[in-house]
Amino acid sequence: MKNKLLIISLAIIIALGIIPFKTFGAESLSSKMKGKILLQVESHGEAWYVNPKDGKRYYMANGSEAYNIMRTLGVGITNSDLDKIKVNKTTAKKQSGKILLQVQSHGEAYYIDSNGNANYLKDGEAAYQIMRKLGLGIKTSDLNKIELSDKDKSSSSSVTLYQVLEVVDGDTIKVNLNGARTTIRLIGMDTPETLDPRKVVQCFGKEASAKAKELLSGKMVRLENDSTAEELDKYSRPLKYVYLEDGTFYNDKMIRDGYAHEYTYNKPYKYQAQFKEAQKEASTNLRGLWAADTCNGDTTKAADSSSESSTASSTLATTSANKYFTSSYSTSKYYYPELCDGWKGLDASYLRSFDSLSVLLSVFPSKTLSPSCD
Numbered sequence: 339m340k341n342k343l344l345i346i347s348l349a350i351i352i353a354l355g356i357i358p359f360k361t362f363g364a365e366s367l368s369s370k371m372k373g374k375i376l377l378q379v380e381s382h383g384e385a386w387y388v389n390p391k392d393g394k395r396y397y398m399a400n401g402s403e404a405y406n407i408m409r410t411l412g413v414g415i416t417n418s419d420l421d422k423i424k425v426n427k428t429t430a431k432k433q434s435g436k437i438l439l440q441v442q443s444h445g446e447a448y449y450i451d452s453n454g455n456a457n458y459l460k461d462g463e464a465a466y467q468i469m470r471k472l473g474l475g476i477k478t479s480d481l482n483k484i485e486l487s488d489k490d491k492s493s494s495s496s497v498t499l500y501q502v503l504e505v506v507d508g509d510t511i512k513v514n515l516n517g518a519r520t521t522i523r524l525i526g527m528d529t530p531e532t533l534d535p536r537k538v539v540q541c542f543g544k545e546a547s548a549k550a551k552e553l554l555s556g557k558m559v560r561l562e563n564d565s566t567a568e569e570l571d572k573y574s575r576p577l578k579y580v581y582l583e584d585g586t587f588y589n590d591k592m593i594r595d596g597y598a599h600e601y602t603y604n605k606p607y608k609y610q611a612q613f614k615e616a617q618k619e620a621s622t623n624l625r626g627l628w629a630a631d632t633c634n635g636d637t638t639k640a641a642d643s644s645s646e647s648s649t650a651s652s653t654l655a656t657t658s659a660n661k662y663f664t665s666s667y668s669t670s671k672y673y674y675p676e677l678c679d680g681w682k683g684l685d686a687s688y689l690r691s692f693d694s695l696s697v698l699l700s701v702f703p704s705k706t707l708s709p710s711c712d
């Protein structure tokens with residue numbers, strides 16, 4: 339009976355992909371797991387890579403993080419040696435668990451699994467799929483026997499989270515920063531405009547704003563500075579990178595999923611190469627604003643909204659040539675004569691029309707003529 343129970347238990351362990359580590363001490367377990375991808379089965383399936391070089395575990399929060407970690411920890415290999423690995427399993431298995439970078443080409447990365455297969459790490463999505471496909475289940479108690487990488491030790495001991503109070507749009511949020519309501523501009527990304535009174539509501543702007551609210555509204559986030567960039571933008575807003583509590587890199591995700599463009603303001607920044615790669619991935623796969631039936635990559639054109647178009651057309655049809663227009667939105671600054679087309683790009687739900695400029699200014703005395711109408 340005991341033997342039967344043992345066999346059943348082992349079958350369950352194998353089926354779940356959970357490896358029994360009871361017989362290993364901390365040092366031997368770390369050595370045994372070198373080069374492996376481990377999934378924390380008692381939590382949320384968090385993924386870790388055990389670096390063959392130092393035996394420490396590195397947290398892979400998502401596909402883009404996995405991609406970056408694997409490339410960072412990779413070792414160079416010549417084209418001829420890589421070819422040998424691809425055709426000779428015996429040679430390949432000797433490199434099991436390593437990430438190899440094709441230095442004589444464009445730095446293409448390959449993860450060599452325990453069966454000697456060279457898995458091409460094309461991008462973040464590929465890294466994520468490999469991580470899930472090849473990951474081995476491990477209990478938290480066993481995982482804790484493997485030493486954290488220096489980077490993860492630093493992160494876990496000094497993480498401060500801030501609450502998102504408001505999502506202004508896809509690239510601007512307001513957070514509770516040490517008790518103060520602070521507007522943050524996110525580095526390296528630019529989402530289509532929806533609120534700038536000087537511009538039309540841009541293609542895919544509302545979708546990007548909705549996605550940002552879905553991911554960030556009311557959430558606790560980690561903020562990262564960039565020593566290679568300015569601390570403040572031209573409007574004196576702090577410039578930051580944003581991470582969700584689960585480690586998702588928000589800036590990267592918005593670009594990679596097609597809700598934002600990569601944006602270099604003045605000079606290169608810390609994650610510029612990563613964000614450019616993310617944009618290439620999004621455009622290649624026609625995601626979000628890159629799709630032919632959305633913006634085809636060009637978000638400068640007006641959003642294609644039948645309800646807004648019909649409302650604006652109706653407003654135009656019922657006004658004379660001497661009308662003046664403005665937006666009642668709280669941040670709007672400008673008014674537009676009817677002959678100036680700028681008003682047509684205002685959000686129809688906030689659009690106000692007046693028979694004369696004097697009447698408009700009596701209601702909105704701080705409004706000034708839009709520069710686009712000069």
